[in-house]
């Protein structure tokens with residue numbers, strides 16, 4: 001069922017990690033539909049989204065540059081039962097995000113921080129450079145809330161960083177994430193190539209494929 005984003009009369013709340021679909025309709029009737037993860041979670045009529053503007057894209061530049069308060073958007077959701085976290089699951093959790101893939105993982109991290117449950121949680125966040133990170137200030141607070149975070153800068157390391165810029169290596173991945181012996185549930189989200197390379201790497205590191213949940217945002 002499609003409903004307007006502002007009023008959301010049919011919105012039932014969302015689980016950590018879920019997404020919704022947004023449908024735009026042009027004056028000539030042309031429609032474009034894209035998925036966006038929900039950074040917020042739980043009941044309520046408001047949802048929080050974070051959209052990364054893709055150059056030349058049909059939908060994301062409109063959402064980032066054009067949409068104004070009061071505009072009408074059609075949304076469908078919440079969607080997805082697989083890439084979600086339930087606080088009743090006692091498994092350790094390793095979150096691995098690339099770029100805007102942080103959005104559903106932040107929702108999961110927020111839910112864990114609010115639940116205050118005891119299972120180990122860790123976040124590895126890969127960004128091109130520090131200014132490209134979404135929610136950087138909030139992520140810096142996660143360590144104090146029981147979710148230690150590791151940063152990977154792939155193109156430009158922050159000044160004074162002991163790590164040179166570059167993609168995460170298998171050795172680093174093993175050092176910076178919860179080991180296979182603890183049987184963590186692993187959530188990986190981001191651009192398709194990042195997700196596929198990272199999922200292959202964690203399986204090569206010894207994690208069972210069935211413990212690895214992935215969400216691909218598209219792109220090269």
Ligand SMILES: Cc1cc2nc3c(=O)[nH]c(=O)nc-3n(C[C@H](O)[C@H](O)[C@H](O)COP(=O)(O)OP(=O)(O)OC[C@H]3O[C@@H](n4cnc5c(N)ncnc54)[C@H](O)[C@@H]3O)c2cc1C
Nearest residue numbers: 034035036037050051052057058059060100103217218219
């Ligand atoms: C389940 C799910 C959840 C998502 N959640 C989010 C979210 O929280 N925030 C967010 O910003 N995006 C999210 N996305 C991606 C989003 O749905 C769109 O694909 C993205 O906004 C680009 O749409 P567009 O219409 O602007 O570009 P399009 O017109 O679809 O594509 C234009 C060009 O950009 C490339 N491209 C498409 N998507 C990407 C991408 N993600 N990265 C790089 N290049 C791309 C295409 O290959 C094409 O060449 C999610 C995708 C999925 C499947």
